[in-house]
Structures are given as C-alpha cells and as structure tokens.
Amino acid sequence: MASPAACVSALTCVALLAGxxxxxxxxxxxxxxxxxxxxxxxxxxxxxxAAQLTRTxxxxxxAERRARILERTLRHDPSxxxxxxxxxxxxxxxxxxxxxVAWCESxxxxxxxxxxxxxxxxxxPMFEASPFGRAGLSVWSPYAAALSxxxxxxxxxxxxxxxxxxxx
Numbered sequence: 001m002a003s004p005a006a007c008v009s010a011l012t013c014v015a016l017l018a019g020x021x022x023x024x025x026x027x028x029x030x031x032x033x034x035x036x037x038x039x040x041x042x043x044x045x046x047x048x049x050a051a052q053l054t055r056t057x058x059x060x061x062x063a064e065r066r067a068r069i070l071e072r073t074l075r076h077d078p079s080x081x082x083x084x085x086x087x088x089x090x091x092x093x094x095x096x097x098x099x100x101v102a103w104c105e106s107x108x109x110x111x112x113x114x115x116x117x118x119x120x121x122x123x124x125p126m127f128e129a130s131p132f133g134r135a136g137l138s139v140w141s142p143y144a145a146a147l148s149x150x151x152x153x154x155x156x157x158x159x160x161x162x163x164x165x166x167x168x
Contacts, residue, residue: 080108080120083142091150097158097165098146104163110142119145126152126160 044052084102088095099108105122106112116124119139127133130148137144158164 080110080142080146083120083146086143087146087150090147091154093150093153094165097153098150100165101149101158101161101163102146105161110140110145121145121149121161123148 080102081099084095084098087093088098102108102120106120108120110120112119112122114122118124119127120142123139123145127139127145127148130151132144132148132151133139139145139148152160
C-alpha cells in the first residue's frame, strides 16, 4: 500500500485512506490478490495443516520410491551372460552352445566388429531380417543379439556361423 506522502491529489489520498480503513476493518482489500486474502482472513485450522502435512509426506515417500527404482535401474549392468541365459530359456538352445559361439566370434564383447559383422555373435544382414532387427532393436545389444541368434539357430541351425558349438 502506498504511503500518505505518495498522495498526489486529494482524490488519490481519499482512495488510499478508504482502502486502509477497509483493510483494518477486515473487509475486502482490492490491493491484495485473491489467493492472499484467505490467508489474511482466516488462519488454517489444525486439521487442515495436518492434512497438508500428510499430503506432503505422501508426495515425498512417492518421490523417494521413484528415486530408488530409478537408481536400481541405472545400477543394473546388462551382461552378456544374462542375455545368453535369457535366449537359452526362451528358445531352448543350450546356453553352453550360445556361450561357446559368442566367445569364439567376439570374446563376449558386444561392441566387436569385423567388417559388416557386429555384436557378440558377429551378425550381419541376418540380424536385420530377424524379428528383433525388424522391431528396431540394436545388434549392439547383447539381449537382442542373443535372442536373434537363438531364434535363428532354433529354425535353421548353426550353419550361418563359422564358429560352431562343440568345435564342429
């Protein structure tokens, strides 16, 4: 609110004094925004404060839960071994065969590359033709590569790979 010294004209002074008198009497104050008026008019009750505290605690607990889930997700390091086990379980190809061929082809390095062949199983165009490649998954993902290989082996055998399980 402006001070009486800011009165430029008699009309301005009357308006300021009327507003001050109304504010002091507890009436509507045109200079106070509506969201602040309720705080001025009536303090929050104990029940309202308790409800607000409960809502704040619930929001905090929810945020902490989400942070723990995100932290667990970020800590998870996808491993080639886990990918081989998953592919073996899904398609029934022996894990030892998958592991032997992946070791021979790439040394279990998902980023391995030899010309057009890449990933843990050194897959080329056959990966893009698999359902996993068509779905847009990356050959660099050990999961996509292992699943694609197990899918192909189950349907056609190991004939596409120069490395064979069991030294065949």
